[in-house]
Every structure is written in structure tokens, then in C-alpha cells.
Amino acid sequence: MAQFLEQIINGLVLGGIYALIAVGYTMVYGIIQLINFAHGEIFMFGAYFAFLCVTTFGLSFWVALPLSMGMCALMGMLIDFVAYRPLRDAPRLSALITAIGMSLVLQNLARLIWGARWRKFPADATPTLLTGNAIPLPGGAQVSFLDVFIILLAVGLMIGLNRLIHLTKIGKAMRACAQNRIAASLMGIDTNRVITVTFAIGSALGAVAGVMVGLREVTEPAMGYYKGVAAFAAAVLGGIGNITGAMLGGVVLGVAEALGAGYISSEYRLAIAYIIMILVIIFRPSGLLGKSTATRA
Amino acid sequence: MKKSRAFSTVLSVICAVAFFTILSFTLTSCETRNEIKIAVAGPFTGPVAAFGEMIKRGAQLKAKEINAAGGVNGKTLTLVFEDDTGKDKEASLVAERIASNRQILAVVGHFNSSCTLAGKPIYKRAGIVELSPGSTNVRVCVGSDWTFRNLYRDDFQGAFVARYIKNVLGDIQKIAIFFDNDDYGRGLKDGFTSVAEDLGLEIIAAEAYDRDNTDFKAQLTSIKAKNPDLIFLSGLYSQAGLIVSQAREAGITAQLFGADGVDSPDFLTIAGDAAEGTYVSTPFVFELGGPEAQRMAVAFEEMHEVAPDTWAALTYDAVGMIIEAIEKGGENRTAIRDHLASINSPEKGYNGITGLTYFDENGDCTKPAYVKIVKDGQFVPAEGQMLSTE
Numbered sequence: 001m002a003q004f005l006e007q008i009i010n011g012l013v014l015g016g017i018y019a020l021i022a023v024g025y026t027m028v029y030g031i032i033q034l035i036n037f038a039h040g041e042i043f044m045f046g047a048y049f050a051f052l053c054v055t056t057f058g059l060s061f062w063v064a065l066p067l068s069m070g071m072c073a074l075m076g077m078l079i080d081f082v083a084y085r086p087l088r089d090a091p092r093l094s095a096l097i098t099a100i101g102m103s104l105v106l107q108n109l110a111r112l113i114w115g116a117r118w119r120k121f122p123a124d125a126t127p128t129l130l131t132g133n134a135i136p137l138p139g140g141a142q143v144s145f146l147d148v149f150i151i152l153l154a155v156g157l158m159i160g161l162n163r164l165i166h167l168t169k170i171g172k173a174m175r176a177c178a179q180n181r182i183a184a185s186l187m188g189i190d191t192n193r194v195i196t197v198t199f200a201i202g203s204a205l206g207a208v209a210g211v212m213v214g215l216r217e218v219t220e221p222a223m224g225y226y227k228g229v230a231a232f233a234a235a236v237l238g239g240i241g242n243i244t245g246a247m248l249g250g251v252v253l254g255v256a257e258a259l260g261a262g263y264i265s266s267e268y269r270l271a272i273a274y275i276i277m278i279l280v281i282i283f284r285p286s287g288l289l290g291k292s293t294a295t296r297a
Numbered sequence: 298m299k300k301s302r303a304f305s306t307v308l309s310v311i312c313a314v315a316f317f318t319i320l321s322f323t324l325t326s327c328e329t330r331n332e333i334k335i336a337v338a339g340p341f342t343g344p345v346a347a348f349g350e351m352i353k354r355g356a357q358l359k360a361k362e363i364n365a366a367g368g369v370n371g372k373t374l375t376l377v378f379e380d381d382t383g384k385d386k387e388a389s390l391v392a393e394r395i396a397s398n399r400q401i402l403a404v405v406g407h408f409n410s411s412c413t414l415a416g417k418p419i420y421k422r423a424g425i426v427e428l429s430p431g432s433t434n435v436r437v438c439v440g441s442d443w444t445f446r447n448l449y450r451d452d453f454q455g456a457f458v459a460r461y462i463k464n465v466l467g468d469i470q471k472i473a474i475f476f477d478n479d480d481y482g483r484g485l486k487d488g489f490t491s492v493a494e495d496l497g498l499e500i501i502a503a504e505a506y507d508r509d510n511t512d513f514k515a516q517l518t519s520i521k522a523k524n525p526d527l528i529f530l531s532g533l534y535s536q537a538g539l540i541v542s543q544a545r546e547a548g549i550t551a552q553l554f555g556a557d558g559v560d561s562p563d564f565l566t567i568a569g570d571a572a573e574g575t576y577v578s579t580p581f582v583f584e585l586g587g588p589e590a591q592r593m594a595v596a597f598e599e600m601h602e603v604a605p606d607t608w609a610a611l612t613y614d615a616v617g618m619i620i621e622a623i624e625k626g627g628e629n630r631t632a633i634r635d636h637l638a639s640i641n642s643p644e645k646g647y648n649g650i651t652g653l654t655y656f657d658e659n660g661d662c663t664k665p666a667y668v669k670i671v672k673d674g675q676f677v678p679a680e681g682q683m684l685s686t687e
Binding site for chain 2: 002003006007010011013014111115116117118120122123134142144146213216217218220222223226257258259260261262263265266267269
């Protein structure tokens with residue numbers, strides 16, 4: 001029982017990280033129907049930015065986290081401006097290929113700048129709050145402070161994002177653009193600004209996920225690819241374009257991966273998660289919460 | 298008419314360029330007769346680059362010393378570094394490139410067992426020696442007269458670790474294994490498991506992982522529920538470092554024991570404080586080496602400003618062996634192989650800083666294993682050693 005509880009927590013942590021990345025994929029797709037493959041690399045740069053802030057510049061972790069979010073938000077906007085905006089009215093495939101190219105460029109850029117060596121977040125730069133002892137749970141299970149922090153942070157940011165989308169003016173504009181970009185611009189919404197903000201928010205959330213993975217696991221140039229693919233699968237599982245769906249998809253995929261690795265076989269951990277995704281897609285082609293694609297002409 | 302004249306002008310220019318290119322090629326190959334080229338192949342970039350860096354530095358030190366002492370038969374020794382990134386596919390490409398360059402007389406490498414195995418058929422076909430300073434998989438030298446290594450095999454290492462746990466550590470009953478799903482990790486796990494079971498140790502779990510895994514919490518949670526006394530890490534330092542730190546985070550208090558793949562200074566930086574008390578088996582320990590090893594360690598630190606590790610030492614010796622083969626055998630690929638193959642008894646052995654090296658009919662060699670332990674963030678020789686080559 002204790003083991004099951006711990007595996008669920010492992011899954012929730014992984015799920016929270018996937019969800020933070022997946023909303024970045026899904027928000028951009030919702031508005032410009034582009035699968036932004038470079039998003040995984042922004043996540044990776046987020047981890048590196050925080051790592052550099054605490055090691056090279058000796059900043060506190062609590063400064064490094066928002067700084068990394070800010071830098072990734074800028075990077076996301078820049079990528080949109082340089083690579084995607086010129087292709088806004090081009091066929092969708094051109095933008096998709098550009099996104100794949102962007103992903104490769106950024107991954108190799110990181111390898112060029114920082115090398116392929118794995119970087120572990122230095123223990124003395126990790127806030128004591130997060131290295132604290134394990135919290136005991138009923139039944140002899142335990143959970144580390146870092147894992148609790150990641151779950152709480154992910155939940156908090158998701159609620160915040162949800163409120164932003166539903167209660168603010170820019171959120172309303174984003175929803176309008178997602179429904180129909182041309183109609184929204186006819187109603188006086190500056191769609192380019194909305195797209196820029198979307199990239200910034202998605203990238204900042206991806207940066208948070210990157211910093212968390214850097215803290216819990218390791219920072220390396222290929223991390224964006226592996227976690228990015230899983231998070232993309234989570235976005236598809238939840239119904240691409242649907243933000244709540246991406247959150248749900250991330251959690252389902254994370255828990256499936258942890259339970260699969262814990263109880264079935266660690267060699268097939270991703271295979272098990274993807275089989276679940278494929279089964280969902282077979283029975284609900286538009287994902288768990290996705291709209292039927294027929295409504296979109 | 299005009300067109301055809303233009304055409305003939307172009308043609309003659311091409312001919313002239315081609316002629317001078319060939320001429321300059323012949324000239325350079327005449328010049329290079331004054332140097333001896335050997336290749337050093339290893340993971341200089343990629344996820345296990347910490348090994349490659351040490352291999353490169355060890356080879357550079359040996360080459361510097363040889364050239365300072367007058368070179369090889371009066372010629373300058375030049376090292377050609379080829380990066381296999383630790384992946385077998387890349388290693389095949391590198392091997393093709395080395396084998397087709399007739400100026401290269403021998404290869405020191407590769408490091409990862411999968412890479413040495415990938416290069417083996419290519420080097421065999423081309424007839425060029427491949428001397429590995431790091432591959433321990435049982436099959437590495439089998440089936441090719443051109444592949445050698447200057448350290449033990451994994452069946453020996455696996456049995457050694459199992460006996461060490463039983464005889465020196467004592468008090469250990471239940472063992473869990475984490476293994477890298479490649480030639481090295483799987484081979485070592487098999488060698489360890491069979492002997493450990495014969496000795497009455499109980500293997501309660503064997504978890505495989507791939508080179509791109511960085512999250513081991515789920516496997517560790519299920520291993521924790523089985524409450525092992527010891528976790529054996531049959532993989533490379535990078536994942537081992539993460540497994541060790543995540544195991545301690547998950548509240549696992551079992552003894553941790555890694556094999557030589559974990560023996561790298563980078564293991565200490567990745568695992569951090571969690572590395573404390575981890576045992577590691579290894580083919581060489583500087584502290585237990587002779588005065589030559591101490592001298593090399595000082596020279597290495599002077600040249601590279603870091604302390605050498607096990608792999609730098611083994612590479613240093615491997616380059617030395619190839620050079621001795623060139624001096625005593627001859628300056629061609631076949632003579633080097635014949636000389637290495639003739640080193641088949643302790644009397645004829647090469648006495649390097651890592652001990653006496655001599656080969657059996659496969660090209661394998663018999664060398665002892667040592668045990669290190671992490672103490673105050675450093676690898677130090679463990680108190681109990683078990684020095685036998687049986």
C-alpha cells in the first residue's frame with residue numbers, strides 16, 4: 001500500500017512536469033494550429049538558465065527561477081518573431097518544418113555552448129526548504145519536500161493559468177483567437193500581440209518545468225527532446241488545443257509511466273504510457289477533452 | 298566553334314588543377330614519412346564524455362613524453378583523435394574512417410564495449426590493431442586477431458564483485474541490480490548474477506534502463522519495497538550518479554556498489570553527497586600503483602591541471618604498448634599485431650603503470666581488480682582488497 005501511494009506520487013510529480021510543458025504545446029496549437037516542436041528546447045534552456053544563474057552568477061534559487069522564466073518567455077517570443085511570424089499565412093506544413101528545424105538548431109546550440117556533459121544542480125545552491133527530510137505519510141510511505149513542492153507549484157500555476165484565461169482581458173482575447181483568428185482580428189483584437197503573449201506564457205511555464213527537472217534529475221542538451229515528446233503526447237492525449245485537457249493528459253501519462261515502470265517493467269515505461277495514449281486516441285480521436293474536429297473547417 | 302574553344306579551356310584548367318592536386322598529395326605523403334600516426338578513438342563528446350576527456354589527456358601525456366624523448370624510431374608521434382560519442386553506430390563510421398587512412402598504424406580504443414564490438418569487424422577486415430583501454434564485455438576480443446585490451450573481462454569483474462560482497466562486506470543477503478541495457482551493462486549483470494547466486498546471495502530485482510533515462514524514482518520505489526541490503530550498479534557513471542542521489546532521496550539506506558563504469562570523477566559531481574560510502578570496483582588505483590604511477594600522476598596534473606583517473610592511466614599504457622610494438626615489431630599494421638600477439642606470457646609482458654599486461658590467445662589479459670570507496674567526496678582505496686587474478 002505504501003509502495004502504491006509512493007508510486008502515485010512519483011506519477012503525479014512526473015505528470016505535473018508533463019502538464020507544465022504540455023500547456024505550452026496546446027496553447028500555441030489552439031491559436032495558430034502549429035505544433036511548436038522547439039518548445040521542448042525552450043524547456044531545456046529554462047533548466048540551463050537557472051543552472052547558470054546559480055552557478056556562474058551565484059544568485060539565489062528564488063531569483064533564478066523567475067529570471068529563467070523571464071528569459072524563456074523572451075526566447076519564446078523571439079522564436080515566434082523570427083521563425084513563425086513570417087510564415088503565418090504560408091501553408092501549415094512550412095511552419096511545421098520550420099519548427100522542427102528550430103528544435104534541432106536550439107538543441108545543437110546548447111550542445112555547442114555548454115557541451116553534452118550532464119550538469120547536476122549544486123546541492124549548496126538548492127534551497128534548504130527543498131532538500132529537507134522526507135515527509136512521512138500514513139502506511140509507512142514517505143515523500144520528499146521537492147516532490148511536494150513540484151506538485152504544489154504545478155497545481156498553483158495551472159490554477160493561475162486557468163484564471164488568467166477565463167478572467168482577464170488578454171485571456172478573453174486568447175479564447176477569441178482560438179475560436180476564429182480572422183473574426184477576432186475583425187473585432188479589433190491585435191492577434192499578433194495575442195500570439196506573442198501566448199508564446200511568452202507557454203515558454204515561461206516550460207521554463208518552470210525545466211528548472212524542476214534540473215533540480216530533481218539532471219540538466220543536459222537532449223532533455224528537451226525526451227521530455228518534450230512525452231509532453232506532446234500528453235497534449236494529444238488530452239485533446240490538442242484544450243488547456244484543461246493538456247493538464248489532465250500530463251497527469252494521466254505521468255501516473256501511467258510511474259505505475260508501468262514500478263509494477264510491470266522499467267524497460268517498457270514509455271511504451272506503456274504510449275499504449276494508453278494510443279488506446280484513448282482510437283476510441284476518442286480528438287483526445288480526452290478535445291472538441292470534435294469536424295466543427296473546424 | 299567559340300563554344301568548343303571555351304570548353305577546351307575549361308577542360309585544360311581542370312586537368313591542371315587535378316595534376317597539381319595529385320602532385321601535392323604525393324608531396325605531403327612524402328613529408329609525413331617523418332611522423333608516426335596512431336588513432337585514439339573514444340567518447341570525446343556525448344553523454345559519457347567525462348571518460349573521453351580523460352582518455353584524450355592520458356594519450357596526450359604519453360605522446361608528449363615519447364616525443365620529448367626523441368620520438369618513435371626518431372620520428373614524431375602524432376595522435377589522431379576520433380570521436381565515437383559512446384554510440385555503436387558512430388563507432389562504425391569512425392572505424393571505417395580510421396581503417397581507410399593508410400597512414401594510421403594502429404588504434405587505441407574504443408572505450409564503450411558496444412563501440413569496440415562495432416569497430417571489430419571493420420578493423421579485422423582492414424588489418425589494423427584495435428587496443429581498448431576500457432571495454433570489458435566478455436565477447437570484445439573473441440573472433441578477431443586484431444582486437445586486444447589491457448584490462449580484465451566482465452565475467453572476472455562480476456565474479457570479483459560477488460566474492461567481494463560475500464567475503465569482505467559480509468552481512469549482505471538481498472541484492473537489487475540496476476543495469477544499463479547495452480553490451481557492457483547486460484554482460485556485467487550476467488557475470489555478477491551467476492556467481493552471486495552460486496555464493497548464496499539472493500538477487501531480488503534486476504531493473505534495466507536506457508542511456509536516456511534520467512528519472513529512476515518509480516523503479517527505486519518498487520525496489521525499496523523489497524528492502525535490499527545492497528544495490529549493484531551495472532552501468533555508467535552518469536545514470537549511476539542519478540540512481541544514487543535519487544535512491545537516497547527516496548529513503549533507501551542500502552549499501553551501493555558500482556563497477557568500473559561508475560569509476561569517474563563525474564560520478565562524484567552528479568551524485569553529490571549521496572555518493573558517500575559507495576563502493577566501486579576498478580582495474581586500477583593510483584594509490585596502490587608503483588612509483589611510475591605516482592610520477593605519471595604528477596606529470597599529468599602538471600600538464601592538464603586535474604588529477605588523472607583510471608582510464609587516463611590505462612590509455613597511457615595502451616599508447617605505450619603500441620609504440621613499443623612499433624619500435625620492436627616494425628612500422629606497419631601487421632608487424633604491430635604480430636608483436637602484440639607475441640606478448641603471451643608474464644615474462645614477455647609489458648610493464649606499464651597499471652601493472653603487467655600480457656595477452657591470451659583471444660587478446661584478453663589477466664589483471665587484478667581493486668575496490669575504491671567514496672570518502673569525504675573523494676575516491677580512496679577501500680580498506681579490504683582482494684588481489685587475485687583467479
